[in-house]
């Protein structure tokens with residue numbers, strides 16, 4: 259296998275500390291040169307985060323239309339603007355592309371960039387189904403190129419603290435994860451949240467955070483998956499509940515919605531104690547930690563809008579010549595997409611282009 263591309267020469271990037279902070283940034287080092295693919299909401303948040311991240315620079319943007327590329331480039335002071343995704347992928351001055359398009363395009367957009375020799379940070383979920391995700395991972399590994407799912411939550415200080423508590427055995431054996439990601443969005447025509455063609459639905463858009471949390475805590479695939487969903491008028495899930503059985507009595511109880519608001523806390527409980535990740539649990543700044551009969555609250559603020567942490571991780575991996583991140587490994591992203599497939603399979607939710615009712619076999 260070819261060694262993954264390393265951006266620039268002789269560059270060192272900030273080290274990651276256990277609190278998610280960085281140290282050792284050097285104003286003089288060469289920056290990782292980012293290309294941004296797509297100019298929607300999250301692309302803007304990510305571009306804004308890059309402007310505040312040492313050792314990173316957004317150098318190019320690609321859009322389906324020249325006018326939107328130019329508007330985005332002007333707003334975030336990006337020099338190179340491309341009127342197609344292909345032109346961005348071919349830009350020799352780009353080290354890594356951030357794919358920020360709707361779910362149904364993640365596979366094709368990522369493959370376009372990998373085939374042009376670019377490293378890729380792809381928005382969540384890595385793909386619509388496990389078959390697609392497996393294809394992307396195979397191409398990245400065959401070509402020796404870096405690929406990571408943009409599960410930004412993983413890199414925030416509160417999550418680093420949760421990992422620390424679990425690794426140190428402070429909570430005992432993990433037994434139960436409870437998490438809700440329920441929001442209300444308007445059911446507008448063409449919205450990626452509700453369009454089957456764009457792989458809409460609450461599970462793939464927000465429920466994935468609950469499944470990714472359970473995957474991080476239990477570190478394995480569920481043995482059994484059960485649940486129910488309400489499918490809305492466009493045919494995608496608008497509310498659902500799932501119970502995942504990880505064996506040995508380990509359970510995850512998860513809900514997601516895109517037409518109903520709830521408090522969005524998460525709880526990780528072990529044999530000795532528990533941690534509450536306060537609403538919104540996917541970007542928490544506060545934890546309650548209870549061990550035995552002792553309970554305290556912890557503040558874990560993050561810098562800026564929080565998206566700089568995942569970009570910093572990509573920078574570290576590229577500088578180290580790593581093909582993937584240890585914090586968000588590709589096999590875990592694949593396991594999460596497989597679990598999403600298993601959750602929605604009994605609902606009969608099949609996205610356009612999935613040839614059978616079992617997307618894992620498509």
Ligand SMILES: NC(=O)c1ccc[n+]([C@@H]2O[C@H](COP(=O)([O-])OP(=O)(O)OC[C@H]3O[C@@H](n4cnc5c(N)ncnc54)[C@H](OP(=O)(O)O)[C@@H]3O)[C@@H](O)[C@H]2O)c1
Pocket residue numbers: 295296297298299300301320321322323326327358359360361363381382383408410450456462463
């Ligand atoms: N990490 C997070 O916190 C977070 C938050 C929100 C969303 N996301 C993820 O980010 C991705 C994009 O979400 P978003 O909310 O940014 O979406 P969005 O605002 O709808 O933007 C998506 C962009 O994709 C491009 N695109 C290409 N083909 C498209 C099509 N057929 N329909 C619509 N857009 C198309 C468009 O850019 P051009 O017109 O420039 O080509 C569009 O601006 C999703 O995978 C989502 O799950 C992550």
